[in-house]
Amino acid sequence: MTITAKCDWADIETPIWNEPDTSIYSGATGYGGEKLDTSVHGGEKPDQKPKTEAPAAAKKFDNGKPDVSLVAPELILGVAQVMTFGAAKYGRKNYMESAGDPVYVERLYAAMQRHLLAYASGERIDPESGQPHLYHVAAGIAMLTDLDEVA
Numbered sequence: 691m692t693i694t695a696k697c698d699w700a701d702i703e704t705p706i707w708n709e710p711d712t713s714i715y716s717g718a719t720g721y722g723g724e725k726l727d728t729s730v731h732g733g734e735k736p737d738q739k740p741k742t743e744a745p746a747a748a749k750k751f752d753n754g755k756p757d758v759s760l761v762a763p764e765l766i767l768g769v770a771q772v773m774t775f776g777a778a779k780y781g782r783k784n785y786m787e788s789a790g791d792p793v794y795v796e797r798l799y800a801a802m803q804r805h806l807l808a809y810a811s812g813e814r815i816d817p818e819s820g821q822p823h824l825y826h827v828a829a830g831i832a833m834l835t836d837l838d839e840v841a
Contacts, residue, residue, distance in 0.1 A: 707803070718728070729770040745779075765825070765828060767826075768821065768822060768825035768828065768830055769825055769828045769829045770824065772819060772821050772825045772828075773832065774780050775819045775830050777819065783836075785798065785833045785837065786836065786837070786840070788837075789837050789840045789841065790840075790841055794838055795834065795837065798830055798833060798834060798837075799834075801828050801829070801830060802826070802830035802831070805823040805824070805826040805827045805830070806823070806827055808823045809822075809823040809824055809827075
């Protein structure tokens with residue numbers, strides 16, 4: 691069916707809507723070779739339910755790798771905040787200048803113990819940095835780990 695409109699400035703009729711000709715799509719197939727539905731109503735036939743096939747899962751070879759999602763993101767960000775505070779106060783990775791110095795390791799361990807004692811006594815936030823004491827302890831462990839890697 692074609693609907694036309696009469697043009698005022700010319701003595702012609704112009705088609706403004708044509709019924710779609712779906713015959714040009716007959717035999718159309720998708721990427722997988724399946725026959726495509728070319729009906730004009732654009733969906734499933736009234737007596738059909740939509741297909742709900744799950745896509746195939748992508749392969750991921752991560753067996754045996756640590757599941758980092760098990761570590762609380764707050765801890766990772768908290769350690770970064772404390773390390774950033776320390777970098778502003780002492781210099782970026784300043785503690786590495788003491789690699790191999792057992793006295794420095796003892797002082798770092800003592801600082802971690804002070805933070806643990808403050809936490810055990812009920813104080814949750816370090817008054818100087820404004821960060822939780824437990825984040826300071828975790829940052830201390832990160833520094834000891836870093837120092838152990840170069841020892």
